[in-house]
Amino acid sequence: MINLFINGLPVSVEEGSTLLEAARFLGFPIPTLCHKDGLSPYGACRLCVVEIGEEPKAKLVSSCTYPAEEGLKVRTASSRVVRARRMVLELLLASCPQSKIIQDLASAHGIRQQRFKQEHEDCILCGLCVRMCQEQMMAKAIGFRSRGEKRSIGTPFDIKSEECRLCGGCMYVCPACQLRCTYTEPERPICGGCANLTPPCLEKRQFDDMMCFMDPCVACEIQKEG
């Protein structure tokens, strides 16, 4: 067992636990976006930052990937942490303002303004869908491609993947694609396909405008038959 202090409270956790787990065990809330139980920690969103160590050597780390250390002093809501978190959220909101999850998180953290240009990205590259596909569905149908500003998630060659079993797990975990189902025309923003938890529509040729990588889409097929 490893003993550490979170916000001054002692806690002992099993070796290999992360700071996030330790803090949650004590009941300290830490917002997360790219973390999901059952998927490996990834550390992409940086929303779960906490401050560790003592001044002047204190530093910010992502709690979902940082392993608990003996005697470590962790602060989950110091002013530095709160400031960093709000900045992260503001940036996320700028890149993906249409995401309900990000909107909710931002408002819960008291963000009332937006100083950055809105990009309306489809994807925040949190990698949840990739890990879902790989670790829970054992499919590896989608993954990261390219790098830098061209980095994107999708199937190889942007064509239907043979590995894809249309499970819809990628959409289920996606924090960016909620409320972004646009059926086949962006002007008709709600097709209703997702309301009954059937995967939304994807008649479009390629995946450029959507986060669902299924081809053909079950919802679309139903509609066609009907």
Add this chain to the structure above:
Amino acid sequence: MIQDIAASGKQQVSPHETVDSKGIVRILNGHRQQRGGLISVLGEIQSQYGYLPEDALRVVADETGNSLVDVYGVATFYRSFRLQPRGKHLICVCLGTACHVRGAPMVVEEFERRLAIQPGQTTPDREFTLETVNCLGACALGPIVVVDGCYFPGVRAQDVGQILEKARLERVEVPSMVAASG
């Protein structure tokens, strides 16, 4: 390793359109024992075909037990790997800071206009591939254009036609300071 691949880019696009999977397995066998041999394998395939054909990636994925998306991810991550066949002549325009302020964007535009392609693309007749780089380290000579390994310093938009003509006539082999500089 990566540099090797980039340097070998000059070779012509081989005409084989179909991928010989036996050949690829042979390449793979050379790297079986090697951990992380994927990059070497892709490098060899690229030097054989001039690019990474889709079918070759599929064979690599099947043979190594990786999923296709992993192989594809590696192939798209490195700039030296290309998934589209490259043209016979490679035109590389430097867009580094120094070249940029000296008017390289105009040069790129002129190439784009004359070849009717965007950077990163190849003309339909597979003659030219246009690329941009972010600094060749020869800023004093900017704007620089490199055609098939030959450096043209101080290029202005009006020199573009001449450069293309030289390339077409295969006259750029000798590294020289031919270009009209100022």
